[in-house]
Amino acid sequence: MLRILISHGASGLFVFIAGYLFQHLTVKYRTKKYFAAKLKNVLLPYFLVSIPAIYIFVFFIHRETVWPGFYDNPQWLQVVYFYLTGFHLAPLWFIPMMTIFYLMGPILVQADRSKYFYWILPATILISCYFGRGLPYQNFVHFFSVYLLGMFCSHYRVNVNKTLTMSSVLNLLAGVILFLTALEFYYMKGTMIFVTYLQKATMCLFFLGLLIKLGNKLDYKLTRIIANVSFGVFFIHSYVLTGSKILIMKLSGEKTAGSLFLYPVVVIAVLMSCVGIIVIIQKTLGRKSRYLVGS
Numbered sequence: 001m002l003r004i005l006i007s008h009g010a011s012g013l014f015v016f017i018a019g020y021l022f023q024h025l026t027v028k029y030r031t032k033k034y035f036a037a038k039l040k041n042v043l044l045p046y047f048l049v050s051i052p053a054i055y056i057f058v059f060f061i062h063r064e065t066v067w068p069g070f071y072d073n074p075q076w077l078q079v080v081y082f083y084l085t086g087f088h089l090a091p092l093w094f095i096p097m098m099t100i101f102y103l104m105g106p107i108l109v110q111a112d113r114s115k116y117f118y119w120i121l122p123a124t125i126l127i128s129c130y131f132g133r134g135l136p137y138q139n140f141v142h143f144f145s146v147y148l149l150g151m152f153c154s155h156y157r158v159n160v161n162k163t164l165t166m167s168s169v170l171n172l173l174a175g176v177i178l179f180l181t182a183l184e185f186y187y188m189k190g191t192m193i194f195v196t197y198l199q200k201a202t203m204c205l206f207f208l209g210l211l212i213k214l215g216n217k218l219d220y221k222l223t224r225i226i227a228n229v230s231f232g233v234f235f236i237h238s239y240v241l242t243g244s245k246i247l248i249m250k251l252s253g254e255k256t257a258g259s260l261f262l263y264p265v266v267v268i269a270v271l272m273s274c275v276g277i278i279v280i281i282q283k284t285l286g287r288k289s290r291y292l293v294g295s
Contacts, residue, residue, distance in 0.1 A: 011094060012200035013207070015143045018098065019150025020208075022108070029109050038102045041231075045294040046095045049235045053088040054079055063087060085135060089238045096136035101147060108151070118152050121145065125201070129194035146201060153208060164209025173206040225275065232278035232295030233271065240273050241266075 057063040058078050062071055066087050070078065086092035101108075111117040124145035133139050153160045163169055180199035226233075244266075282289045289295065 010200065012143060012146045012197065013204055014094065015146045016150040016153075016201075016204040016208075018101065019147035020154045021150075022101075022105070022147075023112055023151040023154035026109050026112055029105075031106050034105055035102070038099075041290055041294055042095065042102075043099065044291050045232075045235055046092065047083070048292055050083065050088060050092065052239070053092075054082045057082065057088050065090075091234060091238050093136070093139065094234075097139040097143065100136060100140040112151060112155060118148070118155065121148055121152060124148055128197050128201075142197075146197075146204065149201060149204065153205070161209075161212050164205060165213040166209075170206060170209050170213070173202055173209070176202045177206060225279070226271070229275055229278040229282070229295045232281070232289075232293035233274040235293050236277060237270055237274050240277070241270050244270065244273075 058075050066081075070081065073081065082088040084096055086094065086096045128142050128145040131138070131142050133142050164173075177199055180195055180202065184195045184199070278289075278293060278295050281293055282295065285292065
């Protein structure tokens, strides 16, 4: 149940944040500047960070998560496919999908200025409930409504913030989240797209309201540091996590069994290790670190 509540489908929260920030910054939107920034700060780091993993999975180890017949292709085409799908590292599927959102940027900016645009939100939610994930274009369709929900919450933030910070609304959202989690765990016998989607969409609203309500109470030096390097953490955490697993297996001779206690310990340890690595890279490369790890 903990896996369903916390980790499964949690990518929706990041897509929601991306949509929220996109709309928030539309007032400063300039097409050429926008694409140049995404190229330098997202796609270039993605290209560079991917090199070790793609090299390993093309020339030394076969990746199990690729489709049948993948390794029948020439090696140069395998490299292209890895970059186009992000299948070489588990978290990096996110970037090819987000690239589609970036390309849609000019259209979404214009649509955001129409008072009728957000009327399509209910229809896109229904599509997301039943359209699964897979290749980047499929992920785009599945997560489009979450991105749109983020844009909606930013566009109408005055009224949305007032509503979501009400204690009664937060309690209601928390109840819905727990209900959907229990529904999936006890009755669905496995992951169901629409239940997972609705649970995480509700969680987006809950955390938005909670964070706004808490406000300055979360303004600590450590949280500011983590926020500033968060994109870099996204890029390298899979390397740190995999490296840690390999090291533990070599030292202990076996895989470590998961537990309720171990899970938060691993999360905190990997997070702080990534933060430390990013801070060192930032101090070493200065502003150029953004091109390597996105932070």
